Amino acid sequence: MAQQDFSTKKALLIEDMAEARIMQRKMLTDFGFTSIDIAMKAETAIELLRSKSFDVILSDYNLGKGKDGQQLLEEVRHSKLIPNTATYLMVTAETSIEMVMGAIEYQPDGYITKPFSQAMLQRRLNKLLETKERLFKVNKALDSKKYSDAIKQAEKVIENHPSLEGKCERIIGDCLLELRDYRKAFSLFDKVAKSRKMPWALFGKAKCYYFTNEQDKAEKLLRQLMLDNRFFVSAYDWLAKVLLKQDKPKEAQAALIEAITKSPKNILRQMELGRISLMIEDSITAEMAYRKAVFLAKHSCYNTSEVYLKHLESLARISDAGTLLPRQQDNFDSTLKKIHENFFEEPETRAKSYEYEMDVCIASGETTTAKQIFEVWLSEVGSATTTAPTKEQNDRYAKLFGN
Template structure:
C-alpha cells in the first residue's frame, strides 16, 4: 500500500495523560509529521482549532476534568471547527457500550483502542489520509457548503475509484437529503440497497420517506434498523418523531426511554424525553431525564437555561401532586444553584428561577418563605435586576398567600 508522506501534514494531539502524550507524540514524530501541536484538555484544543486547520486530530476520549472526547467532538461539529478535509481519530482505553455508542453518534473518522502499536497507528493513518486525499474535491465542496458541487464531484470520484463508490453514494444521498431533494435521495439510497444492505442507506431512505409524509413506510424502515443494528440509536429518535407526528406521545416516550438506555450520553435525546414526559404528565420520568440532561449540559455546547427550567418544572409538578421526597428537594436546590452560578445575571432567568421557587414553596404550603421570595423578586424588578412579575402572576401569588 502507498505510504503517506507526513512531512507536510499538521497534527493535533489531544491527551491529558503525560505518559500517553509523550508516547503518541514520539510516534507522530517518527512518522515524520511536519508540525505537531499538543492540547492537554478540550478547551485548549477548541482555542487552537479556532485559528488553525489540522490534517490529523488524534483525540483521547478521557480528558480529565471538563469536556470528554465525545463532548469535544460534539462542540467541534456544532461550531464547524473541523473541516471535512481533516481526519479525526478518537483514541480510547474504554470499550464500554456507552462510550462506543456516544463516540459513534458524533462520527469521528475512526477510533483506535489503547494500547496500540506504532505500526497499527501508522497503518490506520495511512489508510484514512489516503482516502481523504482521494475525496479532496468532495470535501472542499462540502466545506464550502456547495452541496450540488459535492454531488457532482462524488459521482466523478466513484467512477475513478470504484472502491470508494459506497462512500461517494452516501455523500450524494445525504447531500440530496440536505437539499430537500427527497426523490433523488430515495433513488440513490435504493441503488445502494439493491447492491448491498447498508444501514446508512436504509436510514437515509427512511428519513426521506418521513419528510415526504410516508410515515408508515418510514416507521417500518426505522424499526428494521433498530432490529438489525443496535448501534443505530438515531433511528429511535426518528421513530419518536413519527410517533409525535401521529399524535402518539406515549409511544414516542417509550421509544425514547429505550434509546436513552442504549446511549445515555446524548443530551438532546434526554431533553426530548423530558419534554415528552412533561406533556404526558409523567413527572417522575421527566425529572429523571432532565436531571441527566442538567448533568450532561455542564460541558455541552448546547447548554442553556431551558434545560434547568425543565428540571425545576418537573419537580414542582411532582410537589403539586404528592408529598415531595427530600431527594427531589435536594435535586431542585442543586439545579437552582447551577442556574445561579451560570445564568443568574440574565434578568429573565432570574425571574423564572424566582417563579419556580415560589411555586415549589406554595406546593409545600410554605407561604411565609414563598412570600419572602416574592418580595425579593418585586424589589429586584424595581432595580431592573430581574424582569417584573406580570399582573397575572401578582394576582395568582397574592391569592395563594391569602392577601
C-alpha cells in the same frame, strides 16, 4: 496503498497521560510529522482548534477532569472547529458499548483502541488520509454548504475510485436531503438498500418518508432498522420524531428511553426525553432526564440556562402532587444554586426560577416564603433585572396570598 507524506501535515495530539503522550508523539515524528501541537486537556485543544488549522487530530477518549473525548468531539462538531477535510481519530482504552456508541454518534473518522503498535497507527492514518485526499473536493464543497457541487464531485470520485462508491453514495443521499430533493434521494437510498442492504440507506429512505409526510412507512422502516442494527441509535431519535408526528407521544418517549440505555451521554436526547415526558405529564421521567442533562451540561457546549430551568420545572410539576421528597428537594436546591451562580443575570431565567421556587414552596405549605420570593420578584421588575410576572401569575398569587 501509497505511503502518505506526513511531513506536510499539521497534527494535534490530545492526551492527558504523559507516558502515552510521549509515545504517540514519537510515533507521529517517526511517520514524518514535523508540526505536532500537544493538548493535555479538552479545553486547551479547543483553544488550539479555534486559533490554528490541523490536518490530523488524534484525541484520547479519557482526558482526566473536565470534558472527555466524546464531549470534545461534540463541541468540535457543534462549533464547526474542524472542516470535513481534516481527519479526526479517536483513541481509547475502553471498549464499552456506551463509549463506542457515544463516540460514534459524533462521527470521528475512525477510532483505534489501546494498546496499538506503531505500524497499526501508521496503517490507520495512511488509509484515513488517503480517503480524505480522494474526497478533498467533496469535503470542500460540504464545508461551504455547496451541496450540488458536493454531489458532482462525489460522482467524479466514484468514477475514479470505485472502492469509495458506498461512501460517496451516502454523501450524495445526504446532500439531496439537504437540497430537499426527496424523490431523487429516495431513489438513491432505495437502490442501495436493494443491492447492498446498507443500514444508512434504509435510514435515508425512512427520512425521505418522514419529510414527505408518509409517517407509517417511516415508522415501519425505522423499526426494521432498529431490529437489524440495535446500536444504530439515531434511528431511535428519528422514530421518536415520527411517532410525535403521528400523535403518539408515549411511544416516542419509549423510543428515546431505549436510545438512552444504549447511549446515555447525548445531552440533546436527554432534553428531548424530558420535553416529551413533561408533555405527557410524566414528571418523574422528565426529572430523571433533565437531572442527567444537568450533569452532562457542565462539560457540554449545550450548557445553557434552559437545561437547568427545565430541571426545576420538572421538579415543580412533581410538587403539584404534594411536597417534594428530601432527595428531590436537594436536587431542586442544587440546580437552583447553579442557576444563581451562572445564569441569574438573564431576566427571563431569573423570573422562571422565581416561579418554580414559589411553586415548590407553595406545595410544601411554605406560603410565607413564597410570598417573600414574589415580593423580591416584583421589586426587581423596575430595575429590569427580571421580567414581570404574567397577568395569570399576578392573579393566581394575589388570590393565594390574599392580596
